[in-house]
Amino acid sequence: xxxxxxxxxxxxxxxxxxxxxxxxxxVGRVGWKGSDGLTIVPVNYVxxxxxxxxxxxxxxxxxxxxxxxxxxxEVDELDPIARxxxxxxVRGRRRLDPEAYGTTPRPxxxxxxxxxxxLRIEARTISGRRLATDAH
Amino acid sequence: xxxxxxxxxxxxxxxxxxxxxxxxxxVGRVGWKGSDGLTIVPVNYVxxxxxxxxxxxxxxxxxxxxxxxxxxxEVDELDPIARxxxxxxVRGRRRLDPEAYGTTPRPxxxxxxxxxxxLRIEARTISGRRLATDAH
Numbered sequence: 001x002x003x004x005x006x007x008x009x010x011x012x013x014x015x016x017x018x019x020x021x022x023x024x025x026x027v028g029r030v031g032w033k034g035s036d037g038l039t040i041v042p043v044n045y046v047x048x049x050x051x052x053x054x055x056x057x058x059x060x061x062x063x064x065x066x067x068x069x070x071x072x073x074e075v076d077e078l079d080p081i082a083r084x085x086x087x088x089x090v091r092g093r094r095r096l097d098p099e100a101y102g103t104t105p106r107p108x109x110x111x112x113x114x115x116x117x118x119l120r121i122e123a124r125t126i127s128g129r130r131l132a133t134d135a136h
Numbered sequence: 137x138x139x140x141x142x143x144x145x146x147x148x149x150x151x152x153x154x155x156x157x158x159x160x161x162x163v164g165r166v167g168w169k170g171s172d173g174l175t176i177v178p179v180n181y182v183x184x185x186x187x188x189x190x191x192x193x194x195x196x197x198x199x200x201x202x203x204x205x206x207x208x209x210e211v212d213e214l215d216p217i218a219r220x221x222x223x224x225x226v227r228g229r230r231r232l233d234p235e236a237y238g239t240t241p242r243p244x245x246x247x248x249x250x251x252x253x254x255l256r257i258e259a260r261t262i263s264g265r266r267l268a269t270d271a272h
Contacts, residue, residue, distance in 0.1 A: 040210035072176045078178055
């Protein structure tokens with residue numbers, strides 16, 4: 001009977017491990033307090049030093065709302081079969097990056113239309129956890 | 137040269153499509169305004185009528201913070217190669233569900249320790265989008 005116990009062990013990741021894991025993926029989820037409430041949407045991204053760089057269009061909610069705003073950015077890689085994986089959470093303010101075209105890496109664009117707004121999320125905090133299934 | 141244009145078409149999903157897609161997955165991301173700022177973590181879940189049911193432990197941040205609180209819950213399935221996929225966003229208040237053991241479905245537990253708090257997120261709104269790459 002399921003008593004609400006699992007066998008996996010959850011361990012905190014070091015900051016350098018978090019950054020290394022962030023660089024292995026291309027899609028994350030950005031969350032913010034929008035006009036309709038908390039919003040979470042998937043975005044593709046690149047890591048640039050201590051920032052996550054995403055791109056959007058001026059007419060999207062992400063583009064329209066204040067450019068200086070606290071956001072959360074989450075990336076994970078989870079295996080539902082093995083019940084193991086990791087997740088990393090970046091918190092920081094997002095800001096428009098007018099310099100971005102010249103100098104910084106930026107992600108490819110998946111969605112149609114012009115997505116020329118480059119948003120940088122400078123990490124104020126980064127944290128992560130790994131879930132490993134115990135050997136039996 | 138990358139001009140910031142993508143070729144994918146983003147379409148809004150109907151509510152029934154959103155629910156159908158939610159039922160195809162087992163892992164989503166729940167976001168809320170925590171004591172340290174916006175937080176997003178992956179969780180496994182089940183759908184029960186118009187609610188998302190997740191489980192946590194009393195000592196986690198999700199378990200400790202107020203049981204009546206607005207949260208966002210996001211699920212997606214994205215293919216970075218094809219640059220296509222979908223995402224669904226549920227917004228609602230989460231509440232402890234003391235009846236859960238007897239009557240409602242609940243997700244399996246992945247993490248070690250006792251995770252006996254069952255949280256229901258009753259959907260106040262549900263929305264979703266599908267990204268399909270244009271045929272060339």
